[in-house]
Each structure stands twice: as C-alpha cells, then as structure tokens.
Amino acid sequence: MRIDVLTLFPELFERFFAVSIVGNAAREGLVELAAHDLRDWTHDRHRTVDDAPYGGGPGMVMKPEPLVEAIEALAGPKGPDREARVVLMSPQGRRLDQPACEALSEVPRLLLVCGRYEGVDQRAIELAVDEEISVGDYVLCGGEIPAMVVIEAAVRLRPGALGNPESARTESFSTGLLEGPQYTRPPVFHGLSVPEVLRSGDHAAVAEWRADRARELTRCRRPDLLATSGEEES
Numbered sequence: 001m002r003i004d005v006l007t008l009f010p011e012l013f014e015r016f017f018a019v020s021i022v023g024n025a026a027r028e029g030l031v032e033l034a035a036h037d038l039r040d041w042t043h044d045r046h047r048t049v050d051d052a053p054y055g056g057g058p059g060m061v062m063k064p065e066p067l068v069e070a071i072e073a074l075a076g077p078k079g080p081d082r083e084a085r086v087v088l089m090s091p092q093g094r095r096l097d098q099p100a101c102e103a104l105s106e107v108p109r110l111l112l113v114c115g116r117y118e119g120v121d122q123r124a125i126e127l128a129v130d131e132e133i134s135v136g137d138y139v140l141c142g143g144e145i146p147a148m149v150v151i152e153a154a155v156r157l158r159p160g161a162l163g164n165p166e167s168a169r170t171e172s173f174s175t176g177l178l179e180g181p182q183y184t185r186p187p188v189f190h191g192l193s194v195p196e197v198l199r200s201g202d203h204a205a206v207a208e209w210r211a212d213r214a215r216e217l218t219r220c221r222r223p224d225l226l227a228t229s230g231e232e233e234s
C-alpha cells in the first residue's frame with residue numbers, strides 16, 4: 001500500500017510517519033508514506049495557494065490551479081485509468097467509520113488531500129477528487145489531522161502491522177460492539193480489584209464475561225450499534 005498526502009504543512013507528518021504502529025509499518029515496508037507540499041505546484045513568486053471567495057464572505061478559498069496540477073502529478077488525471085484513489089478530507093464528506101477504514105486499508109494507492117482556510121474551490125473537487133471523507137461532525141482548521149486519522153486507521157489494519165492480529169478482530173466496532181473493560185497488574189489498585197473471572201484461567205468463562213460486558217456497555221452507551229450488530233436490543 002502507498003499513501004501520499006498533499007498538504008500546506010508537510011512537516012506535520014514527519015514525526016507521525018516515524019513513530020509507533022505507523023512508523024513500524026513504514027520501516028517494515030508494509031506501507032509507503034510521503035507528504036508533499038502543495039506550494040511546490042505554484043508558479044508565482046509568493047507561492048499563492050488561496051484567494052478571496054466569489055460572492056464575498058469571510059476567509060479565503062484554496063485556488064484550483066495548484067491543487068489540480070498537484071493531484072494530477074501525484075495520482076494521474078481523474079478517470080478509470082487512475083491508479084490512486086484521491087480523497088479530499090472535508091466536513092462535507094462521508095463520515096468515516098470502521099467498515100470504511102477496512103475498505104480504505106485495501107486500496108493499493110491513496111492520495112489524501114488536506115484542505116485549509118474555508119475549504120477548496122468546488123471545480124478542483126469536481127475535476128480531480130474521487131471521494132470526500134469527514135472524520136466527524138465538527139470542523140477543524142485543516143485536513144492534516146483527518147488525514148492522519150485515515151492513515152492510522154487504515155495502516156493498523158494491514159496484515160502484519162499489529163503485533164497481534166487478534167486485537168483488530170476483537171476491538172470496538174470490528175465486532176459491531178464496543179469492547180468492554182480491560183485490566184492489567186496489579187490485582188488490587190486503590191482498593192479496586194480485577195474481576196475474579198479474569199484471573200480464573202477459565203478461557204470459556206473469560207470469553208463469556210467479555211462478551212457480556214461488551215453487550216452491556218454497548219446497550220448502555222451506544223444502543224444504535226446494536227441495531228446493526230445482529231445483537232438483540234432489549
């Protein structure tokens with residue numbers, strides 16, 4: 001898998017690409033990662049990437065010329081022959097969830113485009129973008145953190161990225177439920193004990209306890225998930 005990012009702040013990605021699960025996956029060759037500076041595709045002395053909005057209003061809009069030129073240089077022209085999927089990070093996009101992350105983790109080449117200011121000239125989206133993705137119903141200042149969300153969520157699902165592949169199968173949302181509480185040593189902390197069953201060594205009892213806690217937590221906090229998980233709502 002290869003993921004390119006188009007951004008006004010490529011330096012934000014330097015450490016992100018180097019540490020933890022994402023960094024290890026890159027070092028092991030499970031994913032190739034690169035951040036590109038949109039200003040490299042400007043041609044004026046000031047390296048201008050934004051301009052005032054038509055129709056008035058606050059803020060600035062990202063100009064279409066450098067965006068379309070950069071996207072075509074990195075991903076090819078839009079159309080059936082394009083090898084990469086070009087995704088614009090945008091609050092107007094489809095909201096990201098675990099099934100969408102699973103699908104993204106299987107795309108061989110992604111180009112994530114990060115907006116800034118008030119957003120992107122609509123013509124650049126129509127001419128060069130394949131899909132828009134939102135990371136949630138709130139507005140950030142730029143698409144860089146949303147792009148990191150997509151990268152981390154997709155890369156950790158690549159075979160070999162997680163130390164133990166079992167963790168991706170049992171965690172929240174993969175099962176359609178929230179994952180229940182977890183404990184490590186010590187057995188008693190500030191008077192609070194680890195549930196006896198987890199120390200019993202009885203694997204079937206542990207599995208049943210965990211499934212019960214997951215259902216209980218999901219029913220209490222996210223009953224909306226039960227409707228799609230195949231679990232009965234009571």
Ligand code: SAH
Pocket residue numbers: 088089090091092113114115116117118119120133134135136137138139140141142143144146
């Ligand atoms: N004026 C826009 C917000 C622009 S925020 C609006 O009202 O919808 C600037 C940039 O930040 C966007 O172009 C996008 O790339 C990024 N961004 C902000 N919030 C986001 C979100 N929830 N999901 C994905 N990208 C987001």
